Amino acid sequence: MLARRTVLVLTLATLGGCVVVQPYQREHLADPTMQRTDDPLAAQAERKLHVSREGAGGGDGSAAGGGCACGN
Amino acid sequence: MRAATSLALLAAVALVAGLSVAQPSEDEGERWVLDELAFRLSYSDQRGRGGQSQAGARRHRDGTIRGSERLHVINPIARLGVRQNERVRHVLTIPVDVVASASADALDVVSRASLWNEAVSVQLATTIDATGDDHLSLRGSYHLEETLRSLEVGAGFVRDLACDNATLEASLNASIDWFDPITPQGFDWGYEQRRALNANVGVSQVLSPTTLAAASYGLTRQWGLLEQPWNSIPTVPTGGTLTNRPREVFPGSRLRHAASLQLLQRIPRAGGTLRLRYRHYRDDFGLVADTARAAWVQWLGPRLTGELSYRLHAQRGLRFFTPFIPNPAELPLEPRTADSDLADFRAHELGVKLRWYFSRNGARGTESLDVGYLRYRRPWMRIDTASVGYRRQF
Numbered sequence: 452m453l454a455r456r457t458v459l460v461l462t463l464a465t466l467g468g469c470v471v472v473q474p475y476q477r478e479h480l481a482d483p484t485m486q487r488t489d490d491p492l493a494a495q496a497e498r499k500l501h502v503s504r505e506g507a508g509g510g511d512g513s514a515a516g517g518g519c520a521c522g523n
Numbered sequence: 524m525r526a527a528t529s530l531a532l533l534a535a536v537a538l539v540a541g542l543s544v545a546q547p548s549e550d551e552g553e554r555w556v557l558d559e560l561a562f563r564l565s566y567s568d569q570r571g572r573g574g575q576s577q578a579g580a581r582r583h584r585d586g587t588i589r590g591s592e593r594l595h596v597i598n599p600i601a602r603l604g605v606r607q608n609e610r611v612r613h614v615l616t617i618p619v620d621v622v623a624s625a626s627a628d629a630l631d632v633v634s635r636a637s638l639w640n641e642a643v644s645v646q647l648a649t650t651i652d653a654t655g656d657d658h659l660s661l662r663g664s665y666h667l668e669e670t671l672r673s674l675e676v677g678a679g680f681v682r683d684l685a686c687d688n689a690t691l692e693a694s695l696n697a698s699i700d701w702f703d704p705i706t707p708q709g710f711d712w713g714y715e716q717r718r719a720l721n722a723n724v725g726v727s728q729v730l731s732p733t734t735l736a737a738a739s740y741g742l743t744r745q746w747g748l749l750e751q752p753w754n755s756i757p758t759v760p761t762g763g764t765l766t767n768r769p770r771e772v773f774p775g776s777r778l779r780h781a782a783s784l785q786l787l788q789r790i791p792r793a794g795g796t797l798r799l800r801y802r803h804y805r806d807d808f809g810l811v812a813d814t815a816r817a818a819w820v821q822w823l824g825p826r827l828t829g830e831l832s833y834r835l836h837a838q839r840g841l842r843f844f845t846p847f848i849p850n851p852a853e854l855p856l857e858p859r860t861a862d863s864d865l866a867d868f869r870a871h872e873l874g875v876k877l878r879w880y881f882s883r884n885g886a887r888g889t890e891s892l893d894v895g896y897l898r899y900r901r902p903w904m905r906i907d908t909a910s911v912g913y914r915r916q917f
Contacts, residue, residue: 471688476732479789483880483891484796484820484828487727487737487785492563492600492912493876493895495618499598500567500899500906505836506865507804507812510781511741513675514698514719515806516749519620519642520671523864 559604559614561914567596571904574846574861575754577768587846588757589863589903597621604916609652616646620668642668656683660694670703677721692725692739704752706770717747733789740782749773756861757847769848771860779806795821798832808858809842810865818874826880830895834872841865863903870901890915 472480479485488494502508506523509515516522569592572583576590583589600618607613622640646664653659658681666673679694700717725739754771783802790797798818805811818832843858844866876895892913899906 471686472729472732473686479733479791480729480735482789482796484798484822485735485787485789487735487787489820490893490912490914492561492602492616492914493893493910495616496563496565496598496600496910497897499618499620500897500908501836504864504899504901504904504906505812505838505870506810506840507781507814507836507838510721510743510779510804511739511783511802512694512723513677514696514721514745515741515743515779515781516745516777517698517700517717517719518673518675519666520640520668520702520751523862 553608554606556606556917557603558606558612558917559602559915560917561600561602561912563598563600563910563912565596565598565908565910567598567906567908569594569596569904569906571906573863573903574757575863580757582759588759592863592904595623597623602914611652612650614648614650616648617644618646619643640669642666657681658683671700672702673698673700675699679723688729690725690727692723692727694723696721696723700747704748706752715748715752717745717749719743719745733791735787737785738783741780743777743779743781745777745779746775749775749777750860751862754860754862756845756859759847759849769859771862772856772858773860774808774858777806777808780804793821795819810838810840812836812838826882828878828880830874830876830878832872832874832876834870834874836870836872836901838866838868838870840867868901870899872897872899874898889917 483489498508502523503519503521508523509518571592572589573592574587574589576592578591578593580588580590598618598620600616602617603615605613605615620640620642622642644664644666646662648660648662651659651661660679660681661677662679663676664674666675675696675698677694677696679692682691683689684691696719698719698721701714702717703711703713704715705711721741721743723739723741725737727735727737730736750771750773752770755768756771758768781802781804783800785801786797786799788797788799789795796819798816798820800814800816802814803812804814814834814836816832816834818830820828820830823829841860844860844862846861846866848859874895874897876893878891878893881890881892893911895908895910895912897906897908897910899908
C-alpha cells in the first residue's frame with residue numbers, strides 16, 4: 452500500500468515536469484534560502500541527533516540503521 | 524582511537540596542502556581547486572531518564588524503570604569541496620563525536636567504559652558530470668568508534684529534465700558494521716556483523732518561479748546482529764542487577780521504508796521562505812513514524828537571515844517493546860527491547876538560527892557564519908543543542 456502511494460506521488464510530481472521556468476525567472480529559486488539542503492553540515496548534525504534518539508532515522512539517501520554504535 | 528583521529532586529520536591536512544601546491548595542467552584539463560570549505564561545531568546537553576540506564580534506576584509511577592541518561596556531546600564537523608576539473612568534484616567530510624558521561628549501562632557500573640566515547644568518520648563523495656544533464660556520484664565512508672568499525676559505499680545517478688526544471692534521482696548504498704558485542708553480563712562472543720542494502724529514488728520539480736517540490740522513497744534491508752548487545756531489559760520489582768538483567772534481542776533481518784515530501788516556497792513580498800517537509804517511515808518490526816518539519820527563513824537585512832523551525836515526530840514503537848520483564852529466568856530468547864528510543868512517543872523540536880552572509884563580489888550566499896540553538900523534547904528527555912558554523916564557497 453505504501454509502495455503504491457509512493458509511486459503515485461512520484462508519478463504526479465514527474466508529470467509536473469512540463470512546467471518550465473526560464474533561467475531569467477529564477478532569481479528567487481537561486482536565493483540561498485531556497486536550496487533543498489541549505490546547510491549540509493547542519494543537516495548532518497541534526498540527522499545524527501534524530502538517528503540516535505529515534506527509531507525511524509535514515510533510509511532516504513543512505514542506509515537506515517547501523518553506521519555507528521548509537522544508531523537505531 | 525586517538526591514532527585514528529590523528530590519521531583522519533592528517534589526511535585532511537595533506538589534502539589541503541596538496542591543493543595549495545597543485546599546479547594547473549592545461550594539457551590534461553586538470554585543475555584541482557578548493558571550491559568549498561565548511562566547519563561546524565555543536566554541543567548538546569541531554570537530560571532524561573530511560574530504560575537502558577542503571578544510573579540511579581528506579582520504578583516510576585507509570586510502571587517504567589528508568590535511570591539517568593544525562594550526557595554531553597561535542598560534535599565538530601569539517602567539509603572540503605574540491606573541483607578536479609570541469610566535470611569532476613570531490614567532497615571530503617570528517618565528523619567527530621565526543622560523548623561524555625554517556626548513560627551507565629550494566630557494564631559501566633563496573634568499567635565506566637561510556638564515560639568518554641570518541642568516534643570519527645571519513646566520508647568521501649565524488650560527483651561526475653557525465654553529460655550536461657546526467658550526473659553520477661560515488662561515495663564511501665569509514666567509521667571508527669570504540670570497538671565498532673563501519674564501511675559504507677554507494678553510487679547514484681541524477682538526470683536533469685525539462686531544461687533543469689526537474690530532476691530524477693536514484694542511488695544504491697551498502698554498509699557493513701563490525702563490532703565486538705559484550706552482553707550485560709560481560710560475555711564476549713567475538714566479532715559480529717550487521718549489513719545493510721539501501722535503494723532510493725527521488726524527483727524534484729520547479730513548480731513556479733518561487734516554488735520547488737521534491738519527493739523521495741528509500742528501501743533498506745538489514746541483516747545480522749541488529750540489536751545493541753549491551754542493551755538490557757529491566758526486571759521487576761527492583762530493575763535488575765548485573766547478573767539477572769537480560770539482554771535485548773532483535774530478529775535477524777529488518778525491512779525499512781522511508782518516504783518524504785519537501786516543499787520550498789519563496790514569498791518575495793514578505794522577504795522570506797517557507798520550508799516544509801513531511802516524512803513517513805515504517806518497518807517490519809512494527810515501528811511506524813510520521814515526521815513533519817516547518818521552517819520560516821526571513822531576510823532581516825541584505826546580509827542577515829533568521830530562521831525559526833518546528834519539528835514534530837510521532838512514533839509508534841516496536842511491537843516487541845517492553846518496559847520491563849517480570850521473570851527473566853523463565854523467558855525464552857525471543858525479540859524484546861526496553862530501549863526508550865524505540866517506544867511510543869511524540870517528540871517536539873524547536874530551533875532558531877541566525878546566519879550572516881559575507882558578500883563576495885555581490886554574490887549572495889557564498890560565505891556565511893551562523894549560530895543556532897535547538898531544543899528537542901519528548902517524554903522523559905530533553906536535549907539542548909547550540910551550534911556555530913562557517914561555510915565558504917569559492
